[in-house]
Amino acid sequence: GEDVEQSLFLSVREGDSSVINCTYTDSSSTYLYWYKQEPGAGLQLLTYIFSNMDMKQDQRLTVLLNKKDKHLSLRIADTQTGDSAIYFCAESFSGGYQKVTFGIGTKLQVIP
Amino acid sequence: SAVISQKPSRDICQRGTSLTIQCQVDSQVTMMFWYRQQPGQSLTLIATANQGSEATYESGFVIDKFPISRPNLTFSTLTVSNMSPEDSSIYLCSVAGGVTDTQYFGPGTRLTVL
Numbered sequence: 407g408e409d410v411e412q413s414l415f416l417s418v419r420e421g422d423s424s425v426i427n428c429t430y431t432d433s434s435s436t437y438l439y440w441y442k443q444e445p446g447a448g449l450q451l452l453t454y455i456f457s458n459m460d461m462k463q464d465q466r467l468t469v470l471l472n473k474k475d476k477h478l479s480l481r482i483a484d485t486q487t488g489d490s491a492i493y494f495c496a497e498s499f500s501g502g503y504q505k506v507t508f509g510i511g512t513k514l515q516v517i518p
Numbered sequence: 519s520a521v522i523s524q525k526p527s528r529d530i531c532q533r534g535t536s537l538t539i540q541c542q543v544d545s546q547v548t549m550m551f552w553y554r555q556q557p558g559q560s561l562t563l564i565a566t567a568n569q570g571s572e573a574t575y576e577s578g579f580v581i582d583k584f585p586i587s588r589p590n591l592t593f594s595t596l597t598v599s600n601m602s603p604e605d606s607s608i609y610l611c612s613v614a615g616g617v618t619d620t621q622y623f624g625p626g627t628r629l630t631v632l
Contacts, residue, residue: 441623448624451621451622494561502619502622503548506612506621508560508561
């Protein structure tokens with residue numbers, strides 16, 4: 407069955423790098439996502455990676471995928487206080503056309 | 519990406535009543551979905567809203583409790599019927615297709631049932 411797991415909490419100092427980790431169980435997943443949810447707000451799609459890729463970089467964000475271990479990570483360089491939010495790892499089989507399965511979310515706290 | 523709005527943004531309701539949540543997109547999209555996010559929890563898919571046909575519900579969710587409409591390619595509604603405090607959640611719609619093949623989410627409707 408589908409399952410996405412991630413740690414609940416991460417605390418980093420402003421200016422440091424943050425690394426949020428995620429594992430998933432469905433080997434047929436083709437899209438792997440990172441969404442951001444700020445307090446009282448909806449979900450913002452940060453980035454996504456196809457399962458045939460190892461890495462994707464987008465400005466301060468780097469996504470690494472280890473398909474063999476079904477491990478996904480999100481690195482945020484030079485973390486800012488505005489990055490404080492809950493980050494959801496998610497996966498789907500066929501992009502947006504089917505159900506997206508979410509992890510429980512990692513709350514990132516950035517200490518000034 | 520598509521611009522998605524939801525109404526209402528939040529509401530406080532009495533148990534036993536029903537609330538209809540609207541989701542509007544600024545472009546035509548193939549797929550619309552409704553998710554629930556219970557307090558401190560992740561998102562769970564309630565149903566897929568199909569244009570011109572009945573919604574497809576996930577296990578644990580039924581049409582009598584969560585009737586859905588999808589009259590056209592830019593609009594959908596979710597009704598939470600006969601509410602109880604356990605229905606207190608954030609309800610989010612998402613869309614895919616048209617200009618995007620990934621799912622983008624609306625701002626959510628925060629529902630509190632007393």
